[in-house]
Amino acid sequence: MTRIPSWPAQLRFRSLKLRIAVVYAALFAAILAAVLLLAGNGIARFGEDSASRDLAANARVFDEIIELRAQQMRGSADVLSRDFGFREAVATGDEPTIESALVSLRERSRSDAAFVVGLDGVMIGSAEAALPPVAELWDALEGGQEHGIIRIGDKLALAAASPIEVPDTIGWLVLAQPLDAAEMQRLSKLAAVDIDARVLRARQLPSGLKSASLGKVVESGDSERVLHHVTALPALQQGLRPRLVLDHSLSKALGEYSGLQWLLAALAAAGLTLVIILSWRVARTITRPLSALDTATRLLGEGKDAKVEVTSDDELGRLGASFNAMVAAIEERERQITHVALHDGLTNLPNRKLFVEQLDQALARRRGDAQLMIVYVDLDDFKVVNDTLGHPAGDALLRNVAAHLQSVLGEAIVARLGGDEFAILLGDLPANENLAALADKLQGCFGRPIMIDGQQADASASMGIAVAPGDGVDGTTLMKNADLALYRAKRDGKATYHFFEQSLDEQARHRRQMELDLRLAIRDGGFELYFQPLYSMHEERLKAFEALIRWPHAEAGMISPVDFIPLAEETGLIVQIGEWVIREACRQAASWPDDLSVAVNISPKQFQCPNLATIVLSALASSGLPAHRLELEITESIFISNLEKTLEALHSLRALGVRIALDDFGTGYSSLSYLRSFPFDKLKIDQSFVRDLTLDGNANAMIRAITTLADALGMETLAEGVEDEAQAAILRQEGCHQIQGYLLSKPIDARAVHVFIAAMADEADGQRRRA
Amino acid sequence: MRGPILISTAFALAVPLAASWAAAPAVVQVQVVDERGMPVRDAVVELTPNGGWRGGAIRFGWKSAMAQKSVAFVPGTLVVAKGTAVAFPNLDSVRHSVYSFSKAARFEIDLYGRDQTRSQNFPIAGTVAVGCNIHDQMRGYIRVVDTPFAGKTDQNGIVRLTGMAAGGYQLTVWHPRARTPGGELKRALAVGAGQGNQKIALKLK
Numbered sequence: 001m002t003r004i005p006s007w008p009a010q011l012r013f014r015s016l017k018l019r020i021a022v023v024y025a026a027l028f029a030a031i032l033a034a035v036l037l038l039a040g041n042g043i044a045r046f047g048e049d050s051a052s053r054d055l056a057a058n059a060r061v062f063d064e065i066i067e068l069r070a071q072q073m074r075g076s077a078d079v080l081s082r083d084f085g086f087r088e089a090v091a092t093g094d095e096p097t098i099e100s101a102l103v104s105l106r107e108r109s110r111s112d113a114a115f116v117v118g119l120d121g122v123m124i125g126s127a128e129a130a131l132p133p134v135a136e137l138w139d140a141l142e143g144g145q146e147h148g149i150i151r152i153g154d155k156l157a158l159a160a161a162s163p164i165e166v167p168d169t170i171g172w173l174v175l176a177q178p179l180d181a182a183e184m185q186r187l188s189k190l191a192a193v194d195i196d197a198r199v200l201r202a203r204q205l206p207s208g209l210k211s212a213s214l215g216k217v218v219e220s221g222d223s224e225r226v227l228h229h230v231t232a233l234p235a236l237q238q239g240l241r242p243r244l245v246l247d248h249s250l251s252k253a254l255g256e257y258s259g260l261q262w263l264l265a266a267l268a269a270a271g272l273t274l275v276i277i278l279s280w281r282v283a284r285t286i287t288r289p290l291s292a293l294d295t296a297t298r299l300l301g302e303g304k305d306a307k308v309e310v311t312s313d314d315e316l317g318r319l320g321a322s323f324n325a326m327v328a329a330i331e332e333r334e335r336q337i338t339h340v341a342l343h344d345g346l347t348n349l350p351n352r353k354l355f356v357e358q359l360d361q362a363l364a365r366r367r368g369d370a371q372l373m374i375v376y377v378d379l380d381d382f383k384v385v386n387d388t389l390g391h392p393a394g395d396a397l398l399r400n401v402a403a404h405l406q407s408v409l410g411e412a413i414v415a416r417l418g419g420d421e422f423a424i425l426l427g428d429l430p431a432n433e434n435l436a437a438l439a440d441k442l443q444g445c446f447g448r449p450i451m452i453d454g455q456q457a458d459a460s461a462s463m464g465i466a467v468a469p470g471d472g473v474d475g476t477t478l479m480k481n482a483d484l485a486l487y488r489a490k491r492d493g494k495a496t497y498h499f500f501e502q503s504l505d506e507q508a509r510h511r512r513q514m515e516l517d518l519r520l521a522i523r524d525g526g527f528e529l530y531f532q533p534l535y536s537m538h539e540e541r542l543k544a545f546e547a548l549i550r551w552p553h554a555e556a557g558m559i560s561p562v563d564f565i566p567l568a569e570e571t572g573l574i575v576q577i578g579e580w581v582i583r584e585a586c587r588q589a590a591s592w593p594d595d596l597s598v599a600v601n602i603s604p605k606q607f608q609c610p611n612l613a614t615i616v617l618s619a620l621a622s623s624g625l626p627a628h629r630l631e632l633e634i635t636e637s638i639f640i641s642n643l644e645k646t647l648e649a650l651h652s653l654r655a656l657g658v659r660i661a662l663d664d665f666g667t668g669y670s671s672l673s674y675l676r677s678f679p680f681d682k683l684k685i686d687q688s689f690v691r692d693l694t695l696d697g698n699a700n701a702m703i704r705a706i707t708t709l710a711d712a713l714g715m716e717t718l719a720e721g722v723e724d725e726a727q728a729a730i731l732r733q734e735g736c737h738q739i740q741g742y743l744l745s746k747p748i749d750a751r752a753v754h755v756f757i758a759a760m761a762d763e764a765d766g767q768r769r770r771a
Numbered sequence: 772m773r774g775p776i777l778i779s780t781a782f783a784l785a786v787p788l789a790a791s792w793a794a795a796p797a798v799v800q801v802q803v804v805d806e807r808g809m810p811v812r813d814a815v816v817e818l819t820p821n822g823g824w825r826g827g828a829i830r831f832g833w834k835s836a837m838a839q840k841s842v843a844f845v846p847g848t849l850v851v852a853k854g855t856a857v858a859f860p861n862l863d864s865v866r867h868s869v870y871s872f873s874k875a876a877r878f879e880i881d882l883y884g885r886d887q888t889r890s891q892n893f894p895i896a897g898t899v900a901v902g903c904n905i906h907d908q909m910r911g912y913i914r915v916v917d918t919p920f921a922g923k924t925d926q927n928g929i930v931r932l933t934g935m936a937a938g939g940y941q942l943t944v945w946h947p948r949a950r951t952p953g954g955e956l957k958r959a960l961a962v963g964a965g966q967g968n969q970k971i972a973l974k975l976k
Contacts, residue, residue, distance in 0.1 A: 084904055091872030166872045167902030167910035168947070 016290065020283035021276065028275040032268045039264055043257050051227055051253040052217040058191040059215075059229045059246050065187055066158065066233065066244070070147035073160035073175045076109040081162040081173040090116060091166045095124055102126040102173075111177045113152050116164065117141060118171040127176075129153025136238040141172045148236030149199065152176055156199050159236045174236075193253075195246050199233065202241035209245065225250035289316040293323055300327060344416040346395055347402035355415035355423050359475040362413075362427045363468060371429040372468040374478050375442060376486040380460045380494040382420035385452075387641045393452045400450050401459055408445050422461075423482070439465055439497045447495070462489040463497035471500045484508050514564060515571055517553065522576050527551055529584050530747035533756060534599065534718060537728065538737045542760045544597035544631060546740065547585035548747045549577065569605050578606035579615050586623035586630060588750050592757060599631040599661065607638045613652045620656070627657030633684065635663050639674050650678050661718070666706065675713060683710050685736070687721025693730050700734060707735040797935045797962045799920075801969040803928045803944055810928025811973055813848045814946040818920035818932055818960065821939040828852075829919045836860060837901070837911050839867045844901065844911025848947070853896045853917045860888040868904040875899045875915055898945065898954060912947050935962045942969065948976040 080086050080101060089097040098116055103126045106114040115125025123134050129152045140148060140161075147160040159176040163169045177183070179199040188197045202210075209230055212218045218228050229246040292308050300306035306327050310320040342354035350358065359374065366372055379401065386394035398420065405414045405422065413425040424442065429435075446461040464486025472478040481500040487508075489498035498504075521527055531545035551559040568574040582600055589598035606612060620627055632653060638646050654660060661682035662674070666689055675683075685706055692699035703719070710717045719731045722741035731739055748756060803814040829852035836858040838845045842865070851857055859869050861883055869880040869889065875897030880889045882905070893899060896917040903909040914921075920940075922930040942960040949956065956973065 082907070088872060092877075165902075165907065166870075166900070167907065168900045170872075 015287070017280070017283040017287040020286065021280045024279035024282075025272065025276045028279075029272055032272055036264060036268050040261055043261055043264075044254065047254040047257045048219075048227075048250060051248055051250050054193045054253070055195070055217050055227050055229045055246060055248040058193060058195050058248075059231055059244075061191055062187065062195075062197060062244060062246060063231065065190055067147075069177075069187075070158055070160045073109065073111070073158065073177060074146055074162055076105070076111075077114075077160050077162035077173045077175040080105050081164045087164055087166050087170075090118070090164050090171055098124050099126060105173075105175065109175060109177075111175050112155075112157055113159075113176040114174070116171050116173050119169065120171075125174075127152060129155070132237050137174070137236060139238060140236045141174075145234065145236060148234040149179070149240055149242035150174075150176055150235075150237040151240060152178065155180055156201070156240075156242055161236065193248065195248050198245045198247075200243050200245055202243050205230070205243060205245065214243075219250060221250075225254070286316065289320060293320065296323065296327075300330070347399055347416050349402050349406070349422075350413065350415040352415065352417045352423075355413065355417070355425065356475055356479070358413050358415075359425055359478065362425060363473065363475060363478075366427070366468065369431040370427075371431060371433060371435075371470075372478075373424075373426040373429055373435065373438065374466045374468070374482045375424040375426070375439075375497075376417070376464040376479075376482040377422040377424065377446070377461045378463075378486055378490060379420035379446075380462055380490075381458050384640070385457050389452060389455060389457065393455075393457070396452050397450060397457055397459065400452070401446070404448075405445060409442075423479075435465075435467060435499070439463065439499070443495065443497055460495035462486060462492075462494060464489050464500065465497055466500040481505065511567060514567055515573070518564060518568060518571070518573050518577075521551060522573060522580070525580075526553075527577065527580060527584075528749065529581065529588060530749055531588070531598075531753045532740060532747040533744045533760075534597075534738050534740045535744050536738045537732045541764060542596065542757065543738055544599055545589070545592075545753060546599040546601075546633070546747075547581060547588070548601075549581055550747075565603070569603060572605065574603045574605050575609050578603060578609075579619075582615060583619040583622070586619040586625045588753070589629060590623040590625045592753070593761075594626075594629075596757065597629040597631050597659070598625075599633055601633045601663065604635065604637045607634060607646075607649065608641075612649065613656060616653065616658060617656055620658075628659065631659040631661050631682070633661045633663040636665075636674060643677070647678055664720075666702070672709075675709070675715075679713065680715050682716040682718055682738075684740075685717060685719045687719075687741070690719050690721045690723075690727055690731070690741070693727050694724075700730060703731065703734040703736060707737075711735065797933070797937055797964055798966040799932045799935065799960070799962060799969060800966060801924075801930055801932065801942070801944070801971060803924050803930075803946070803971050803973055805973055805975050808972075810924070810926065811946060811975065812924055812926050812928060813846075814924045814928070814930075814944055814949075814973065815848065815850055815914045815916075816922060816924065816930045816932065816971075817914075817916050817918055817943040817945075818935055818940045818962065819916075819918040819943065820935075821941065821959075824918045826919065829916075831919075831921070834858075837913065838862050839869075839903070839909070842867075842906050843909055847910075848912045848914065848923060850914045850916060850921050850923060851893060852919070853915050854892070854894050855915070856890045856892045857913060858888050858890045861885055867906065867909070869901050870904055871899050871901045873897065873899045876913075879904075898947075900947070914945055937961075937963045942971075944971050944973065946973055946975065950974040950976055 083101075086098070086101050088094075089101070102114040102116065102124070105111075106126050112129070113125065113127035113131060115123055115127060115131055117123050117134055117137060121134050121138070123131065125131050131152065132150050137150065145161065147158065149156050150159040151157070155178045157176040157178045159174050161172045161174045164171045164173055181198075184197040184199065188195050191197075208220045209218070209228055212228065212230050214230055214232050216229070218230075220226055220228060227248045227250050229248070231244045233242040233244050235242050289308070289311070296306040296308045307324050308320045310317050310324065342351060342357075343349065344351045362372055379397070382394060382397065385397055398416070401422070402414070402416060405424070409424060409426075411426075413427075415423045415425075417423050426438070429438075442463060443461075446459055448459065449456050450459045451457075464482045464484065466472065466478045466482035466485060468478055471481045481504070484504040484507075485498045485500040488504050489496050492498060528550045530548045530550050532548060533542055534544040534546060535541070536543040549561055549565075551561075551564055553559045565574065568577050585598045585600045589596065592598075602612070616630070616632070619625075620630060634650075650660060659681040660678075661684055662680045663684045664686045665683045666686045683706065685703065689699055689702055689706075693703065707717045716737045717735070718738040718740060719727075719736050720740050722728050722731065722739040722743045724743060728739055728743055745756060799818060801816045803811040803816065805811050831850060831852065833850075835849070835851045835855045837849050838860045840862040842863060849857065859880065861867050862885070864885055866882040866884045868882045869878075869891070871878055875895045876891065876893050876899040878891055880891065883889055893913065893915045896915045899913040899915060901911045901913060920932045920935050922932060924930045938961070940960045940962050942958040944956040945954050947954055951974075956971065958971075960969070
């Protein structure tokens with residue numbers, strides 16, 4: 001299974017749409033924030049850089065301006081210092097002349113100070129304020145410096161020095177102009193950007209700028225950011241260290257860019273909004289089909305119709321189409337499963353479950369005094385067909401019957417309940433409907449012979465009929481009653497139908513009680529064995545006893561085998577009962593004289609039990625009875641199913657040493673082929689032949705034929721139900737070896753057996769003595 | 772360049788030697804170097820006997836003339852005896868003037884043309900810086916001396932002075948760019964017989 005990746009708990013959303021939108025918006029917002037931050041920083045950096053560059057560039061302009069100014073002053077000074085008359089005046093020390101010339105120069109050049117420094121250290125000058133001492137100027141002047149800053153009074157001034165040569169230098173003419181605030185402001189106007197310029201002595205610098213390296217742009221300020229540029233100006237006066245300080249307001253410079261930053265922020269906000277809207281829309285296009293699928297899946301889980309509408313041909317569309325295909329496939333499979341679950345695979349008729357549902361629906365629909373008829377059908381000789389023609393033929397028969405019923409009973413519901421049992425439901429019958437005629441008509445559906453693999457098979461059926469509302473108003477009751485009626489019909493004989501009667505229900509209850517009691521009797525050893533003697537006319541002695549079961553019931557008294565053996569056969573309890581009979585018979589017989597055998601009836605069902613031989617062997621071993629003293633009586637009916645298997649079982653029993661007798665000979669099929677296929681030890685001639693012996697007729701001939709046949713085959717013969725001497729005489733005459741019946745004794749209990757044996761022995765002795 | 776003038780006194784041993792060779796004519800060779808030891812050319816070296824020169828008229832072996840040639844005074848430095856008249860021939864095609872505001876001689880000669888000559892008498896010993904009024908770059912120096920023992924150093928910074936009688940002298944070294952008052956350096960020097968070598972270092976501008 002593909003694991004769907006889970007989100008950390010704090011990022012989990014109940015809606016995919018919200019998650020997609022939030023994640024994309026957050027991502028974009030993060031990118032935008034990064035871009036904004038970078039751009040903002042970039043703009044600020046750019047602004048700062050360009051302000052710095054502006055300031056640095058203007059600082060160079062300022063240097064030029066000051067240089068130019070100094071040269072201009074130098075030019076003015078040169079005019080005088082080169083004047084021959086002035087030189088002569090200086091050379092000859094003509095102070096009044098010098099002074100007047102200096103005043104004239106100062107006025108002409110609008111300077112603050114003009115003075116001459118002689119090579120001999122004498123200063124002659126004209127100034128508005130105190131001139132600097134000669135000693136502080138000397139080095140610079142003698143070093144050939146042409147301009148620089150000096151101090152006039154307490155102001156700094158730009159001074160230009162022009163040497164006075166005659167032709168050797170005899171002194172310098174110095175012209176000075178102040179660099180006060182007004183002058184600096186005037187110079188600042190020459191700069192391209194808004195710059196504040198100041199000239200200060202190094203020690204007058206603000207503390208923040210004292211450590212600043214010269215020629216570099218530094219920043220200061222808290223509320224207003226200001227860039228500073230400090231350069232050294234040449235000093236004409238010793239110890240002055242003048243500095244040109246340029247200030248440029250960074251805040252103002254950056255202010256020009258703030259509009260740009262606001263525009264960026266606005267663009268980012270607009271972009272973010274757009275992304276949120278778009279991602280919401282994109283998420284919705286994904287999640288809307290998903291949520292439709294979600295709903296459809298839930299509906300599918302609830303078993304409702306769950307198709308989704310496919311609107312696109314992308315992955316989601318294909319998912320929707322696949323989902324629809326899956327839903328269709330599931331519906332188809334469900335339909336098939338339902339069909340299989342509710343129909344019989346062989347005949348494709350509805351099965352019991354569906355029949356019950358349809359019956360319930362029909363009952364619910366029933367209105368007024370309308371009637372509803374349920375018919376249980378059981379094919380009479382299906383088992384024979386199956387056994388003789390094989391299972392495929394049986395299946396073909398069932399299919400044939402099913403198809404025929406469906407074609408004939410178009411309006412009725414026909415179901416196969418299992419095996420050879422069918423059910424027919426006829427609804428909406430008017431109250432005055434002739435139900436018997438209807439039943440006859442139904443019976444007619446089965447009367448026809450059917451050809452299977454070229455062989456004709458009989459498809460007659462027994463039918464049990466229950467009618468609503470008379471026989472019940474609920475399906476369960478009706479079906480039970482129909483079943484009971486069928487049971488009864490089958491008991492009545494083949495190809496009959498039987499309507500349900502209340503007594504059937506009571507019989508059924510009785511049967512159930514008896515079954516319960518049977519089980520208790522098996523558990524508690526509630527049976528008894530009675531014995532009826534078998535007398536050999538041939539040897540004129542008691543030959544054996546036939547063990548006959550009796551059931552002494554606490555309430556019902558002694559119950560005849562006729563009443564409970566069929567039930568035991570039906571329920572399969574006969575196997576356990578039969579085993580008990582064998583063991584008990586062997587145990588009893590072991591206490592008899594050695595020449596007496598015991599005969600035990602083996603029911604067909606018991607005979608089919610695969611461990612019969614084991615049980616017999618075990619009974620012989622535990623009782624100590626020799627095998628030849630046990631005689632098993634079987635009926636012809638065991639040959640009806642699988643002949644080979646039956647013969648195999650007979651031979652295995654014979655191998656134990658026990659004797660095998662064929663009981664009730666002459667009643668059933670009495671097929672001679674059975675006699676040929678297995679060498680029975682004895683044939684027991686049915687009492688019906690014996691009963692007829694004393695009447696005029698051909699009974700004697702029958703007996704003679706049987707005894708002759710048995711003799712020829714080496715089998716003993718025994719006649720059952722011998723009641724009088726006349727019968728015995730005829731039997732003896734006709735060659736019958738043994739007799740059994742009331743002539744000798746009715747069945748007696750175990751204790752009476754010993755008495756009977758003793759009596760017979762006495763009689764034999766008496767006869768012998770008489771003889 | 773305000774330090775004291777350094778004078779190498781390699782000749783200190785010469786004093787006792789001079790006494791032993793009193794009969795031989797005295798020769799003093801002076802070499803002038805700058806601070807880096809490079810020879811200084813056109814430095815004027817003078818030996819003035821203590822008490823001044825009592826001899827007759829002084830005559831040097833070079834012309835008492837300073838020409839104006841290629842807008843320059845040639846030679847740039849001229850040694851003349853006190854009272855000598857110096858000629859200023861103009862060898863250029865342009866006109867020149869000659870002036871001086873020096874204390875030793877204060878004069879002014881108006882412009883004069885090619886192949887013309889003006890002359891000026893220098894009666895006072897000392898240094899006379901001359902210039903041309905219309906060519907600021909022209910400058911010449913005339914050293915007016917009152918002793919016959921004087922001369923200019925050659926390209927090796929060396930000058931040989933001969934003919935002095937033994938005795939005490941004042942050695943004066945002058946150069947226009949010497950960083951001393953008046954451009955002069957003075958030393959007392961005892962001159963004996965034979966040769967004495969002097970090496971003098973000057974600080975120059």
